[in-house]
Amino acid sequence: TAQFCTVLYSILKMTDLESMTWRRFPLKLVEGVPIMEPIADNWEMIANFQARPDDLLIATYPKAGTTWMQEIVDLICHDGNAGKARRAPTHVRIPFLEICSPPPVPSGVEVINKIASPRVIKTHLPFQLVPKSFWEHNCKVIYVARNAKDNLVSYYHFDRMNLTQPEPGTWEEYIGKFTQGNVGWGSWYDHVRGYWEERDKRRMLYAFYEDMKEDPKREILKVMKFLEKELSDDVVDKIIHHTSFQVMKDNPMANYSSFPETIFKQSISSFMRKGDVGDWKTHFTVAQSEAFDEDYRRKMAGTSLRFRILFFAV
Numbered sequence: 271t272a273q274f275c276t277v278l279y280s281i282l283k284m285t286d287l288e289s290m291t292w293r294r295f296p297l298k299l300v301e302g303v304p305i306m307e308p309i310a311d312n313w314e315m316i317a318n319f320q321a322r323p324d325d326l327l328i329a330t331y332p333k334a335g336t337t338w339m340q341e342i343v344d345l346i347c348h349d350g351n352a353g354k355a356r357r358a359p360t361h362v363r364i365p366f367l368e369i370c371s372p373p374p375v376p377s378g379v380e381v382i383n384k385i386a387s388p389r390v391i392k393t394h395l396p397f398q399l400v401p402k403s404f405w406e407h408n409c410k411v412i413y414v415a416r417n418a419k420d421n422l423v424s425y426y427h428f429d430r431m432n433l434t435q436p437e438p439g440t441w442e443e444y445i446g447k448f449t450q451g452n453v454g455w456g457s458w459y460d461h462v463r464g465y466w467e468e469r470d471k472r473r474m475l476y477a478f479y480e481d482m483k484e485d486p487k488r489e490i491l492k493v494m495k496f497l498e499k500e501l502s503d504d505v506v507d508k509i510i511h512h513t514s515f516q517v518m519k520d521n522p523m524a525n526y527s528s529f530p531e532t533i534f535k536q537s538i539s540s541f542m543r544k545g546d547v548g549d550w551k552t553h554f555t556v557a558q559s560e561a562f563d564e565d566y567r568r569k570m571a572g573t574s575l576r577f578r579i580l581f582f583a584v
């Protein structure tokens with residue numbers, strides 16, 4: 271794996287991502303879920319992906335703490351060795367299952383098919399679209415959920431800077447798109463609920479961004495237990511340090527600085543923007559928040575899934 275990783279990393283470094291033409295791909299429906307067009311066009315390949323029993327899947331709605339959990343898992347798997355975790359950028363260390371970029375960049379599936387086990391794989395697919403093979407092999411999955419409003423704010427800033435995502439439009443328009451599920455990977459509401467309803471039937475750790483923020487140690491210990499990994503307190507402290515927001519923001523192997531400005535325009539908004547809980551309060555007006563909450567109650571009726579953040583007061 272290490273060797274393949276180095277080779278892949280050098281291919282990606284040699285690939286002149288900057289001179290390639292990137293565009294804001296339209297969204298296309300896959301079984302009713304809007305997804306970036308190149309992914310929808312290669313859907314069969316993705317749906318037929320063959321998982322292995324020791325694959326670990328990190329699943330999230332976009333901007334819910336994916337990169338954060340990837341770093342935690344990678345450090346745990348490497349016994350807290352920060353040097354090893356800096357061997358390559360996040361997207362090379364833990365490939366993105368469904369991503370399809372213009373050639374010569376290999377697709378996520380092509381990359382994952384070549385790496386040695388045990389593999390850690392990232393996906394944003396909603397539960398029902400995850401390739402069946404993961405469930406046939408009873409693979410472990412770590413899901414991270416983030417409260418809807420902070421997730422929306424983060425996705426809005428991301429769509430402003432990820433020049434492969436559709437134009438977010440104005441803030442007001444974006445709230446509408448998000449609540450209608452008219453954004454990449456579809457409805458946040460269906461996504462968080464979809465995994466929640468399955469959590470007891472699968473080998474799944476359902477984690478919350480807000481819990482990770484409140485007590486990183488407690489959550490890192492949960493992940494270790496789930497991965498059946500024992501590490502000394504010293505090592506756990508190191509992992510807490512290396513996965514703190516500021517350290518990750520300054521880590522060139524975690525902050526997506528390897529992506530050129532033609533893809534991620536970090537001068538518009540950095541990939542690691544704030545990492546706060548409750549930042550939505552600086553974005554939503556009281557009227558927007560109230561309308562959002564009313565719609566939220568309707569969409570989330572009948573689920574036992576609860577987020578710790580106060581939704582119903584600004």
Ligand SMILES: *[C@@H]1O[C@H](CO)[C@@H](O)[C@H](O)[C@H]1NC(C)=O
Nearest residue numbers: 332369371432434435454533
């Ligand atoms: C943003 O664009 C890059 C380049 O295509 C892609 O790899 C990445 O997955 C995109 N992020 C999301 C969440 O779409």
Ligand SMILES: *[C@@H]1O[C@H](CO)[C@@H](O)[C@H](O)[C@H]1NC(C)=O
Nearest residue numbers: 519520521522525527536540
């Ligand atoms: C990423 O990390 C590098 C090295 O610390 C730093 O120079 C760069 O400004 C960071 N990029 C962003 C977008 O924060």
